Amino acid sequence: MISAVDRIMSQSEWILDGNFYFVRAERNDDFGQATIIETAGGGVEEGEELQDAIKRELKEELGVKVDVICKIGVVSDYYNLIHRHNINNYFLCKVEFFGEK
Structure with a gap:
């Protein structure tokens, strides 16, 4: 069950010219300070499909248009500092x- 403190994320690993x-x-x-x-x-x-979300996010953040090849997997984590x-x-x-x- 998804609660109010859960955040559904769509992340990507992307390739161009085999890299x-x-x-x-x-x-x-x-x-903190970090690289x-x-x-x-x-x-x-809300209401957005995962594959549509990753396409939108990559366009917004990086100006990149992508084709989703496949889902790699799911990772669940807890962000202690912000309790999410x-x-x-x-x-x-x-x-x-x-x-x-």
Whole structure:
């Protein structure tokens, strides 16, 4: 059962020209200063399909249009600092083209 503190996420690992890509980010916020390597993606909106969410998130965040190849798996974690349970759905995506964000 999904509760009010659960967050459904859609994440991706994506390929272009046979290479796999991740997102490198620098941060200095309430969670601390860090350089992190992560997958791109984000929250699924109410009523939105998981595959539509990952396409939307990659377009919004990176200006990338992708084709979803397959679902890789699901990872459930608990974000202790903000007391939130995340359900992360991972997809393998192929880049169709880079465009504007």
